[in-house]
Structures are given as C-alpha cells and as structure tokens.
Amino acid sequence: MSIPLEDLFNDVIAKAQRGLGLSDSRLAAQSGLSVDEILDARAGKADYAQLLKLAPHLKLHGPSLVTMSHNAWRPVEVNLTGLAQFNTPWNDMTVNSYLVWDVETKNAAAFDTGANAGPMIEFIQKNHLNLSLIFLTHTHPDHIMDLAKLSVNGAVTTFVNERESCDGGKTFRIEDTESWQTGALKIEPRSTWGHTKGGITYIVSGLERPVAIVGDALFASSMGGGLVSYADALATNRQEIFTLPDNTVICPGHGPMTSVGEEKARNPFYPEFK
CATH class of the missing domain: 1.10.260.40 (lambda repressor-like DNA-binding domains)
Known part of the structure; x- marks a missing residue:
C-alpha cells in the first residue's frame, strides 16, 4: 500500500x-x-x-x-536496488526508516529506527545483509525508538550529530566529518537543521541514483515544521538538498519517497524553482 x-x-x-x-x-x-x-x-x-x-x-x-x-499529485514510486523503506505506526501517524546496502559485499547501513525496527531486522536477515553502521537524522522519539534492538545494544555503531546526542549514539562534528564508507557506498553528512537543532541529511552515493536521507527536513510537497528555526530550515534545505542532482531520491522521515526534481516542481515552500 x-x-x-x-x-x-x-x-x-x-x-x-x-x-x-x-x-x-x-x-x-x-x-x-x-x-x-x-x-x-x-x-x-x-x-x-x-x-x-x-x-x-x-x-x-x-x-x-x-x-x-485537489489531491492532484503524488511522487513517482521509487524502486531502487540497494534501498528499502520501512514504514511503522507511531500513535496516530507513521514514521519511516531506511536501509541501504552494497549488493556486492552485502554491507548495509540503516538510517533511523522508526517506531519498530522489527521489519528492518527481518529484511536484513532474509537478504543475508551485514548491518555495519546506523545513522540518526535527528533524535525525536519516533525516529530512535528502537535503537537498542537495531544496534544489538550497541554492537553496531550508531552515529548522531553532537548537537543532539542520545543514549547509544556516537557523536560526530559535521565540521570534522567528510564521509563514511561501507562496501562501495559512500555516506556524506550535511547539516539540515531548523526542524531540530542538529538535523542531518545523509547523501548516499554508489547506487544507480544518488540518495538523500533527509529525516524531517523535507517531505513530499512539504517540509518539517521549523521548530527551532523556520528560516534556517528553509535555508539549509535550499543549500544542502535542492543543490543535489534532480534525480536524487529523497527519503523523508514521513510520507512517500520523492526526488529533488519533483520537489523543485511541486513543493510550495520553494517557489523560486517553479
């Protein structure tokens, strides 16, 4: 569905x-x-x-x-080898988490946990993947609820921006962190704060299309509320997400996946791209 x-x-x-x-x-x-x-x-x-x-x-x-x-648009469905989305219920809404993997080495990285990491863990086991890294886009409870289970109580290293540390996470300074590597995949952090004080978008290269796991920075035809700074939420999205290639897959914390090109054409918050 x-x-x-x-x-x-x-x-x-x-x-x-x-x-x-x-x-x-x-x-x-x-x-x-x-x-x-x-x-x-x-x-x-x-x-x-x-x-x-x-x-x-x-x-x-x-x-x-x-x-x-008029409910007249929704993004084109994304089917990309090496990328899986998991959608789990949280109160009266749902929340997304993501898995990317290198098809050759089977090394995988997870992004957030959602409300229940069970479906992701089952997918990892079924496809014989090796979960090597976990990354957190931000630390709102719906995004980190099942971190202990997914990380096997810390056996798999979890990275989180030092501006919003959490139990079980290894902090990093974005100014000092260029990228991580797992198999043939490169994962680069970008600061997209404003919804939270330390929100991170992770850019994944090495698949057939670039992928941006954006957390609650951006949604299909919308964006996360500027709970910390609306102006900075808009500005960091413009600087760090909308400068990516149009075919970049956007993986939001809520709602369907979309692309940079689709958001340029459809997102009301960014009129300058129309």
Whole structure:
C-alpha cells in the first residue's frame, strides 16, 4: 500500500504562517481575506482564489498549493536496488526508516529506527545483509525508538550529530566529518537543521541514483515544521538538498519517497524553482 502524503495544503499554510510569525489579523490585512477565511484555510476549507491570495504573503507557490488542495499529485514510486523503506505506526501517524546496502559485499547501513525496527531486522536477515553502521537524522522519539534492538545494544555503531546526542549514539562534528564508507557506498553528512537543532541529511552515493536521507527536513510537497528555526530550515534545505542532482531520491522521515526534481516542481515552500 502506498504511503499517503505527510501534509495536506492546510498543514503547509499553518507551518508557513507559524514560521513567519504572522497573526491571523496581520495575514488577513496583507492578503485581503477575512480572519474567518484565514481560519477556514487552516481548517482545510479554502477555494482556488483564496489560496492564490494567501500564498504570496506566506512566501509559498500558489499553484502548487492549489494542486495539493485537489489531491492532484503524488511522487513517482521509487524502486531502487540497494534501498528499502520501512514504514511503522507511531500513535496516530507513521514514521519511516531506511536501509541501504552494497549488493556486492552485502554491507548495509540503516538510517533511523522508526517506531519498530522489527521489519528492518527481518529484511536484513532474509537478504543475508551485514548491518555495519546506523545513522540518526535527528533524535525525536519516533525516529530512535528502537535503537537498542537495531544496534544489538550497541554492537553496531550508531552515529548522531553532537548537537543532539542520545543514549547509544556516537557523536560526530559535521565540521570534522567528510564521509563514511561501507562496501562501495559512500555516506556524506550535511547539516539540515531548523526542524531540530542538529538535523542531518545523509547523501548516499554508489547506487544507480544518488540518495538523500533527509529525516524531517523535507517531505513530499512539504517540509518539517521549523521548530527551532523556520528560516534556517528553509535555508539549509535550499543549500544542502535542492543543490543535489534532480534525480536524487529523497527519503523523508514521513510520507512517500520523492526526488529533488519533483520537489523543485511541486513543493510550495520553494517557489523560486517553479
């Protein structure tokens, strides 16, 4: 079963309004809509014309927002040898974790654990893979919940940015860390903070397409909330993710996989690429 988009159009509106620090009254005054219409938009009730009026004042791409309101797009399904996505339930939502591996050596690296690492562990065993490294995109509980089980209580080294250390993780400074190697795969860390204080995107090269495991930095047609800094969340995504080749697979912490090219075309938060 395909994973639904993480965010609806009104989620995008709410994240942008909150991130920009705009009150309902101020946004209404800027856009020409009433406060009630702003509230309706955040509740998922807005028409085409209202969305196009709102978007510029939220620094969003209006037509992409309209497309989202019609549920008219979802990313092309990704099938890439050496990459597997695991989607596990967490409260009333789901969370993703990922596995990449070198098909020759069978060396594998895991990214986050999800709420339950059981499906990933079963996959590793079934395919006779050797889990050599674990990487954490950030340390929100839904992403590290099963770290002890996946790492076999620390037998497999887990790396985490020193800006948000956690039990069982070996910290690294991104300024001092160029990359890791497992089999023929190279894994490079990039700082995509803003959703959390130490969010990391991991760029994997050595498969048929480049892969970016982005955690909650970016979602299909959306992004993680700028809980620490909305401005820096936008800026680091632009600098570290949107500069990657268009065919790069984006592996988000929630929702379906997508690509850099698709996000340039469809993500309302990045109007400059349209």
